[in-house]
Amino acid sequence: MRALQAWRALGLRPRRGLRIFAALAMCSLGSRAAIHLARRPLLTFAAAPTQATPAPSQITLLGQEEAIAIDEELMSTPGFSVDQLMELAGLSVASAVVEAYPDLRRVLILCGPGNNGGDGLVDLGGPLPHVGMYGVFDGHGGREVAAFCQQHMPQEFLSLARHSQDIFAALRAAFPRMDDMLRAREYHEELLSYRNSRESGGSEVPVEDLQNSIKDDMAEARNRGALSKEGAEHILMKMMMLQRMSASASDPANSVGCAAVVVLITPSNIICANAGDSRAVLCRGGRPVALSIDHKPNLDSESRRIEAAGGTVQAVRRGTFTTYRVNGNLSLSRAIGDLQYKSQPNLPPERQMVTSVPEIIQHPRHSDDEFVVVACDGIWDVKTSSEVCNFIRRRLMRQMPLQMVMEQLLDSCCTGDPKRSMGLGADNMTLIVVVYPKRPDKQLFVNLVTQCEQLKIPVLSELPDLQGFEVALDAVFGFSFKGTPRPPFAEMLKAIQISSLKVMSVDIPSGWDVEKGDTTGDGLQPDALISLTAPKKAAAHFNGRHFLGGRFVPPGIVEKYKLRLPAYPGVSQIVELLDKSEL
Numbered sequence: 001m002r003a004l005q006a007w008r009a010l011g012l013r014p015r016r017g018l019r020i021f022a023a024l025a026m027c028s029l030g031s032r033a034a035i036h037l038a039r040r041p042l043l044t045f046a047a048a049p050t051q052a053t054p055a056p057s058q059i060t061l062l063g064q065e066e067a068i069a070i071d072e073e074l075m076s077t078p079g080f081s082v083d084q085l086m087e088l089a090g091l092s093v094a095s096a097v098v099e100a101y102p103d104l105r106r107v108l109i110l111c112g113p114g115n116n117g118g119d120g121l122v123d124l125g126g127p128l129p130h131v132g133m134y135g136v137f138d139g140h141g142g143r144e145v146a147a148f149c150q151q152h153m154p155q156e157f158l159s160l161a162r163h164s165q166d167i168f169a170a171l172r173a174a175f176p177r178m179d180d181m182l183r184a185r186e187y188h189e190e191l192l193s194y195r196n197s198r199e200s201g202g203s204e205v206p207v208e209d210l211q212n213s214i215k216d217d218m219a220e221a222r223n224r225g226a227l228s229k230e231g232a233e234h235i236l237m238k239m240m241m242l243q244r245m246s247a248s249a250s251d252p253a254n255s256v257g258c259a260a261v262v263v264l265i266t267p268s269n270i271i272c273a274n275a276g277d278s279r280a281v282l283c284r285g286g287r288p289v290a291l292s293i294d295h296k297p298n299l300d301s302e303s304r305r306i307e308a309a310g311g312t313v314q315a316v317r318r319g320t321f322t323t324y325r326v327n328g329n330l331s332l333s334r335a336i337g338d339l340q341y342k343s344q345p346n347l348p349p350e351r352q353m354v355t356s357v358p359e360i361i362q363h364p365r366h367s368d369d370e371f372v373v374v375a376c377d378g379i380w381d382v383k384t385s386s387e388v389c390n391f392i393r394r395r396l397m398r399q400m401p402l403q404m405v406m407e408q409l410l411d412s413c414c415t416g417d418p419k420r421s422m423g424l425g426a427d428n429m430t431l432i433v434v435v436y437p438k439r440p441d442k443q444l445f446v447n448l449v450t451q452c453e454q455l456k457i458p459v460l461s462e463l464p465d466l467q468g469f470e471v472a473l474d475a476v477f478g479f480s481f482k483g484t485p486r487p488p489f490a491e492m493l494k495a496i497q498i499s500s501l502k503v504m505s506v507d508i509p510s511g512w513d514v515e516k517g518d519t520t521g522d523g524l525q526p527d528a529l530i531s532l533t534a535p536k537k538a539a540a541h542f543n544g545r546h547f548l549g550g551r552f553v554p555p556g557i558v559e560k561y562k563l564r565l566p567a568y569p570g571v572s573q574i575v576e577l578l579d580k581s582e583l
């Protein structure tokens with residue numbers, strides 16, 4: 001809405017429901033277009049310098065060096081500051097977008113690392129599109145509760161967040177909400193379906209097979225006329241499994257649960273909610289920063305709650321290891337599911353013997369942030385947070401692909417001999433590593449991002465689901481681009497290229513050589529281009545709608561660089577270059 005007001009104040013035709021969104025990746029350096037729209041409107045353009053130059057027969061095309069030199073000159077002779085230039089350039093870009101796409105409703109603005117944009121990508125695909133959500137649900141007693149949380153937690157969180165407009169409260173409520181759903185009969189069938197489904201990793205033997213197997217064992221014993229000790233143990237085990245399965249058919253989440261850790265990465269914060277013994281760690285400047293505390297029953301606060309709810313904490317020794325268990329059974333003190341430990345009718349969820357209410361830790365994002373690791377105890381029982389951070393960091397610094405880093409980490413946590421290691425390194429392992437660009441640390445861009453956030457313009461870190469956008473404004477690379485796009489820009493540009501979005505590029509279509517055009521064939525193919533100050537040589541290879549912006553260039557610079565530029569009509573900040581033969 002604020003964006004719409006800005007457009008109105010700029011004297012541009014307001015569109016019904018027009019929403020302009022900006023996104024800068026976390027290391028973003030700012031998108032002039034996006035940022036401009038979010039900021040105080042410029043009402044002074046009628047007084048902006050008019051271009052005295054008459055319409056030329058041939059418009060100047062700048063080479064890379066010349067474009068850079070003029071940019072520097074603008075910041076010295078007439079004394080423009082870089083942010084003033086960005087404001088003015090943004091005004092031109094905004095005018096061109098509205099001119100080229102008069103009916104547009106949503107724009108995705110892609111921002112690169114230089115002045116051509118910030119280094120981010122706009123993501124407006126979902127209701128909370130600027131929030132990344134990463135969770136590990138580590139099941140015990142069965143896989144069904146973990147699979148259920150994986151399926152339902154994101155949606156429930158989103159609807160709670162939409163309702164409360166408070167992601168903290170929504171995150172806290174989403175955990176016990178899972179318990180409420182697990183209690184409800186309507187979800188039991190779904191829950192039981194996860195027990196054997198391949199997608200959720202289920203492997204339990206169907207009831208019928210188990211019953212038949214017991215019958216076969218009994219028949220064999222009858223034929224032999226004897227039942228060995230081992231045979232009797234097998235039958236007993238199968239019968240117990242059967243009993244557990246039929247008990248859990250009526251209350252499937254009574255003795256099945258999961259540890260849950262969920263991390264939200266917003267443009268300004270990292271927020272972690274944890275219930276259980278999984279863990280999330282942030283690597284900041286090479287050092288681990290705890291995002292969660294492992295909920296083991298022997299923690300003071302945990303054992304106090306367990307005992308107050310009528311439970312006990314028992315130490316169970318195995319060789320040199322001691323584990324602490326709730327009522328001698330559960331080795332964690334918070335979890336989703338495990339409803340048998342949450343049955344005290346007079347206690348609220350947070351005071352039950354085992355609670356699903358998470359602890360929440362928040363850290364403001366920082367320019368030293370490198371990556372976040374979210375993993376289950378199968379990893380943290382073997383390696384410390386510091387060891388995991390170092391392991392990942394060293395490999396990422398050697399440019400090892402992330403998937404390989406993760407595979408190596410998991411391999412290094414596996415034991416070759418579970419008996420000798422007393423089970424250490426033999427547990428299941430789930431690992432998420434989120435590597436993201438840093439927050440900008442240049443003050444100019446920090447301010448611009450803050451302004452976007454204050455104006456409630458989503459500032460995002462990942463490419464969104466592109467459905468629902470009509471136009472992408474390509475502010476990724478400008479006249480300082482060299483070579484071919486490096487990651488992560490290469491992948492982003494490809495995704496935009498194969499999408500059906502209309503694209504308008506700012507100054508240079510991203511991926512194009514500034515002078516020779518799209519020499520590699522990997523550059524964006526925009527439908528429209530807005531050149532700033534003067535078109536660059538690459539523009540001669542461009543065939544779509546072409547606008548020129550930059551009414552701010554003073555006559556002294558026009559003369560010095562012998563610029564031949566068209567006149568700007570009226571008070572307009574842009575002029576459309578209709579005659580291609582002039583380029």
Ligand SMILES: NC(=O)C1=CN([C@@H]2O[C@H](COP(=O)(O)OP(=O)(O)OC[C@H]3O[C@@H](n4cnc5c(N)ncnc54)[C@H](OP(=O)(O)O)[C@@H]3O)[C@@H](O)[C@H]2O)[C@H](O)CC1
Pocket residue numbers: 032070071074085086089112113114115116117476477478479480481482483484485486489506507508532533534550
């Ligand atoms: N007077 C004007 O015309 C004005 C123009 N403005 C806009 O500013 C850009 C030029 O900004 P600049 O910061 O100089 O350059 P870029 O936006 O192109 O960005 C440079 C950054 O991009 C990185 N880069 C370069 N090549 C690659 C590549 N192959 N892959 C990945 N990244 C790349 C580069 O990083 P390095 O490590 O290589 O240095 C830079 O970080 C101009 O085009 C206009 O749009 C201003 O608004 C002011 C007025």
